[in-house]
Amino acid sequence: MKDSPFPSLSMPFDGERKSAARPQQAYRIAAATGIHRGDRDYQQDQVLLIQHPRHASCLLAVLADGMGSRSGGRTAADQVMLTARQLFERFDPYSDNPSETLLKMVKESHTVIRLTAVSAEQEPHSTMVAALVMPDRSSHWVHAGDSRIYHFRQGRLVHRTLDHSYVQNLINQGQLTEAEAHNHPHSNILMGCLGTDAEPPMDVHHVPEMHTGDALLLCSDGLWHYFMPNELGNTLHLLPPREACELLIGKARTRAEGGGDNLSLAVIRFEPL
Numbered sequence: 001m002k003d004s005p006f007p008s009l010s011m012p013f014d015g016e017r018k019s020a021a022r023p024q025q026a027y028r029i030a031a032a033t034g035i036h037r038g039d040r041d042y043q044q045d046q047v048l049l050i051q052h053p054r055h056a057s058c059l060l061a062v063l064a065d066g067m068g069s070r071s072g073g074r075t076a077a078d079q080v081m082l083t084a085r086q087l088f089e090r091f092d093p094y095s096d097n098p099s100e101t102l103l104k105m106v107k108e109s110h111t112v113i114r115l116t117a118v119s120a121e122q123e124p125h126s127t128m129v130a131a132l133v134m135p136d137r138s139s140h141w142v143h144a145g146d147s148r149i150y151h152f153r154q155g156r157l158v159h160r161t162l163d164h165s166y167v168q169n170l171i172n173q174g175q176l177t178e179a180e181a182h183n184h185p186h187s188n189i190l191m192g193c194l195g196t197d198a199e200p201p202m203d204v205h206h207v208p209e210m211h212t213g214d215a216l217l218l219c220s221d222g223l224w225h226y227f228m229p230n231e232l233g234n235t236l237h238l239l240p241p242r243e244a245c246e247l248l249i250g251k252a253r254t255r256a257e258g259g260g261d262n263l264s265l266a267v268i269r270f271e272p273l
Contacts, residue, residue: 027212029059029133031268034245036253038222038260044073045220045264048081050088057135058093060084061266062105065147065220067125067193076113076124076195083109084130098132099204102142105130106194106202113195125195129161129218133268139207139216144200145193148224150217151207155237157229158214164192164201182225213237215269222263223248226255241267 037043044066052058064080066073084105091101106128113124127145134140141149146163162168166189170176181187192201210216215236224232227248235244244267252263 026273027270028273029268030241030271031059031061031266032241032245033061033264033266034249035264036222036249036262038253038262039256039258040260040262042074043262044068044077045222045262046074046077046081047218047264047266048084049266049268050085052091052093053089055093055135058091059133059268060088060130061133061216061218061268062128062130063147063218063220063264063266064194065127065145065222065262065264067127068123068195072117072122072124073126075116075122076126079112079116079124080105080109080126080128080194083112093132093134098134098138098140099142099206102130102132102140102204103202106142106144106200110194110200117195123195125193127190127193127220128200131216131218131268133210133216137209137270139210141205141207142202144202145190147218147220149205150219150229150232152215152217152233152236153211154213155230155233157233159205159207160229161203161205163190164203165190179228187225188221210270212270212272215267217265217267219265220261220263222261223252223265225261226252236267236269241269 033047033049046064048062050060062084064077066077087105117124127147129143129147129149132140143161146165148161150160151158167181167184167187194200
């Protein structure tokens, strides 16, 4: 994707699927991505959405929010994309363990970023979220940092990742509400990510079966910071993925009032035929 002050959207993935166990429940997957530089001078977010090269019913979405110097943050995010793509191309959805593959993506991305920091004398860091949609309609996630994955069903939140951040720890301890955390002065402090001296935090999640009407949203904090979950869910429920990306980027840019961070997102929606 080009680094542009305007939204850049991928061609939507649109494939028909039919469950072998439930042949009557035919569905299709519609998906799109969006990325925007915000009010920054350069783009450090990266997002990837691809079908498996040998199994069309398998889909990978990956998002990384790079941090560090101008080149360092982008380098870290690029390494996440490259590593994830390479491992996904070798992944066999019928014999390999999806969660183990996702964890390997985080670990190998972290190692490569650390090696880049040594050779280039930079301090590249990155968040990472990735979701695998499997041929059996299950979905597997991994995340590290404060980029998020949301799972909505008919517009209502089912589950989301919990940030590896200072304010999320305060929420977990009952010292802050979700609404208060949005405006907390230390909302940008992470407790872990890729590229640091310590091993990155790695949380996995498994959805046994995605239903028709379900949607997944992967996004960086440059986007989710400006929305409550119900607004995100309603948007993804009412609009096709491409239009949802455009609308959410536009609203985030308006609400940032000239102080917006890089932002990126990927939307995957299960639709009836």
